[in-house]
Amino acid sequence: MTTRSTAVTARPSTKGRAVRTRTLLPGTDGIGTVRRSVLPGGLRVVTETLPTVRSATFGIWAGVGSRDETPVLNGATHYLEHLLFKGTQRRSALDISAAVDAVGGEMNAFTAKEYTCYYARVLDTDLPLAIDVVSDMLTGSLIRQEDIDAERGVVLEEIAMTEDDPGDQVHDLFTTALLGDTPLGRPVLGTVDTVNALTREQIARFYRRHYDPTRLVVAAAGNIDHATVVRQVRRAFERAGALRDPDAVPQQPRDGARTIRAAGRVELLDRRTEQAHLVLGMPGLSRNDERRWALSVLTTALGGGMSSRLFQEVREKRGLAYSVYAYTSSFADCGMFGVYAGCQPSRVPEVLKICRDELAQVAEHGLTDEELRRAIGQLSGSTVLGLEDTGALMNRIGKSELCWGEQLSVDDLLARIAAVSQDDVREVAGAVLGQRPSLAVIGPLKDKQAARLHEAVA
Numbered sequence: 025m026t027t028r029s030t031a032v033t034a035r036p037s038t039k040g041r042a043v044r045t046r047t048l049l050p051g052t053d054g055i056g057t058v059r060r061s062v063l064p065g066g067l068r069v070v071t072e073t074l075p076t077v078r079s080a081t082f083g084i085w086a087g088v089g090s091r092d093e094t095p096v097l098n099g100a101t102h103y104l105e106h107l108l109f110k111g112t113q114r115r116s117a118l119d120i121s122a123a124v125d126a127v128g129g130e131m132n133a134f135t136a137k138e139y140t141c142y143y144a145r146v147l148d149t150d151l152p153l154a155i156d157v158v159s160d161m162l163t164g165s166l167i168r169q170e171d172i173d174a175e176r177g178v179v180l181e182e183i184a185m186t187e188d189d190p191g192d193q194v195h196d197l198f199t200t201a202l203l204g205d206t207p208l209g210r211p212v213l214g215t216v217d218t219v220n221a222l223t224r225e226q227i228a229r230f231y232r233r234h235y236d237p238t239r240l241v242v243a244a245a246g247n248i249d250h251a252t253v254v255r256q257v258r259r260a261f262e263r264a265g266a267l268r269d270p271d272a273v274p275q276q277p278r279d280g281a282r283t284i285r286a287a288g289r290v291e292l293l294d295r296r297t298e299q300a301h302l303v304l305g306m307p308g309l310s311r312n313d314e315r316r317w318a319l320s321v322l323t324t325a326l327g328g329g330m331s332s333r334l335f336q337e338v339r340e341k342r343g344l345a346y347s348v349y350a351y352t353s354s355f356a357d358c359g360m361f362g363v364y365a366g367c368q369p370s371r372v373p374e375v376l377k378i379c380r381d382e383l384a385q386v387a388e389h390g391l392t393d394e395e396l397r398r399a400i401g402q403l404s405g406s407t408v409l410g411l412e413d414t415g416a417l418m419n420r421i422g423k424s425e426l427c428w429g430e431q432l433s434v435d436d437l438l439a440r441i442a443a444v445s446q447d448d449v450r451e452v453a454g455a456v457l458g459q460r461p462s463l464a465v466i467g468p469l470k471d472k473q474a475a476r477l478h479e480a481v482a
Contacts, residue, residue, distance in 0.1 A: 043254060048431045058421060058431050059250040067237035067261060069254050070425045072245040072417050080246030081418040082154040082253075083143035084162050085426045087241075088234035090214075091137045091207040091355070099214015100222055100230050102135040103179055107227065108142065109133070110171040112164035115157070117171075123157050131158070135212055138355055139426055145415050148247035152256055155244075159260035162235060167228045176219060183213050190301045190466040191347075191366055193293075198303035198464035201291040202360055237266060243422030246414035287460040288481050292474050293467075300369040300467025304379050304481075306459040308352050308359030309452075311427060317440045318448035319352060319361070319456060325391050325399035325449075326350040326382070327363060333382050333395070338365060344375050356427075361456050369467045376480050380461070387457035390450035404438050 044062045051057035054073060061069045090101050110117045124131045129146035131154075142162060144154035186192050196211045203209030213219075244253050287306075309316050327334040327350025338348045348365040363383070367375045391399070410416055411434065424431050432440075463481050 043258070045250075045254070049433050056433075057250075060425065060431075061250070061254045063237070063254070063258055063261070065237050067240055067242065067257070068425055069242040069244075069257055070421045070431070071243070071248055071250045071253050072421050073248060073250065074245060074414065074417065075247050077247050077414060078148055079145060079414050080148045080151040080154070080244060080248050081143060081145040081414040082151060082158055082244045083141050083242070083418045083422050084158055085241040085243060085422045086140045086142075086162075086235055087138070087239040087426055088140060089136050089138040090210060090212040092234065093207060093210070093230075095205075095210070096218070097222070097226060097230065098210050098218040099179070099212075100227055101140060101234075102213050103175070103219060103222060104227055104231055105133050105135045105140055105142075106175045106179060107167055107171055108161045108165045110168070110175065111166050112160050113166065114160055114164065120157060120161060123153060127153060129154065137208055137212060139423070141419070141422065143415070143418065151244070151246075151248060151253070155253065155256045156260055159257060160264070162240070163261060163264035163266040165231065167224060167231060169224050172222075172224050172227065176222075179213070179219050180216060183216060183219065186213060190293075190295055190297050190299075191364075194301040194303050194364070194464050194466045195362075197291045197293060197466060198305060198362055198462070199360065201289045201462040201464045202305065202307065203358075204289075208355060208358070237261065241422055241426045243418045243425065245417035245421060287462065289462045290478050290481060291462075291464045292469055292477065293465070294469050295466050297369075297467050299366045300372045300465060300469070301364070301366045302372060302376065302463065302465045302467075303362045303364050304376060304383075304461050304463050305360055305362030306456060306461045308361040308456055309354060310357050310359055311354035312356075313354075313359075315448070315452045315455070316352075316354060316359075318444045318452040321396065321399045321403055321441065321444045322386070322391070322449050322453055322456075323350045323352050323361070324403045325395045326386060328399065329402055331398060333386070334363060334365075334379065337378055337382060338375060342374075342378070344368075344371050344378070348375075369469070369473070372465065372467070372473065373476055373480065376463070376477070380480070383457045383461075387453050390446060390453055393446070396444075396446060396449060400441055400444060404441050407437055407441070408434060 045059060047059050049058035054075060057073045059071055088101055093100050109120055124144055127146055127150040129144055129150060131144040133142040142158055144158050146154045200209050242257050309319055326332055327348065334348050334350060338345050345365045345367040350363045353360045363379050365375050411420060421431060461481050463477060465477060
């Protein structure tokens with residue numbers, strides 16, 4: 025007997041109820057126009073029209089990530105991402121993949137700490153197919169026991185693959201060092217123990233709770249017509265009985281009161297690797313903090329390219345590492361700033377000292393005028409160049425709607441970056457880089473080395 029677990033239970037019919045539509049960004053001569061419609065029950069549909077291309081990317085964003093899991097459910101969001109590809113009442117797993125392969129499209133998904141996205145990129149003429157397939161996956165997954173059993177091995181292999189790549193694993197280790205045993209501090213993939221322990225009942229309940237239209241954003245970009253996309257999405261969700269009553273309670277804001285920000289914490293993992301991998305960092309800014317523009321410029325100047333301070337000091341001048349960079353991660357209520365480097369194990373103390381010295385120097389004195397100018401130019405250029413395909417555009421409008429509830433034009437983005445001043449950079453540098461750092465290191469560490477690393481962040 026096949027057990028079906030739909031994302032939402034059937035609700036009173038929404039047929040005939042009005043769709044609320046607004047133009048958020050007018051574009052130029054119809055190019056780049058961004059519109060948003062809200063369907064009865066709260067499902068949001070945002071599109072960006074680009075009539076000069078022959079492709080379209082369709083995605084559905086769910087406002088659920090690993091931070092929404094309890095310790096027992098760690099890894100459930102990512103596990104569920106895999107399972108939604110395994111079949112619905114209308115399609116088998118092969119039907120889902122074959123439908124998109126047959127038109128030369130690509131389909132995939134990704135899970136993050138605060139959201140999950142499922143998407144398909146196809147020719148513009150095949151957009152109705154992409155809408156139907158992805159919507160069917162999101163609203164009608166079967167979550168069968170046999171699929172859970174089969175996919176468990178796949179998820180465990182993905183965990184093993186991450187653990188085999190210390191350059192990847194060290195970022196999870198740093199997140200744990202900085203945020204501790206909290207939902208944000210735990211790995212997105214979960215652990216071998218938590219994934220092995222997850223049951224069908226737990227995953228199906230998680231699916232029903234979080235894959236509700238009030239928590240979903242549909243995004244499409246490319247050579248598309250907004251009204252047509254809305255009509256096709258509405259038809260797909262109504263077919264599944266997945267449009268909720270307009271009086272449904274929306275997702276509540278995440279409470280960051282339990283988020284732990286560690287200071288001076290060190291996480292070391294002794295591994296027989298040729299390189300040691302380290303991340304040094306501290307709490308950053310939330311995604312709604314207006315100082316985030318200045319922090320982006322600062323991060324670019326510190327470790328965003330070949331001319332950045334860290335690249336020049338660590339690699340170019342001293343040849344201590346092949347890869348060294350700075351990065352930020354922002355969440356609803358907090359953030360992280362980090363510096364990564366991979367080097368010979370014996371060079372870890374030297375690399376760590378250089379990184380700490382450069383961070384301290386910038387925290388006290390800020391950037392030079394030339395560094396500020398170059399960072400603004402680099403960040404502006406990479407922002408525009410990163411929006412050159414329909415997949416990137418879909419990601420931008422979908423994430424913006426889900427995380428910020430607003431859309432900024434490219435000109436607005438560039439203006440925010442260009443407006444960053446030396447005073448802005450100095451203020452955010454002091455606030456972020458002036459904090460006591462935490463550290464994560466993976467590599468062949470001797471006891472004496474480990475003791476010195478603990479002292480380095482004291």
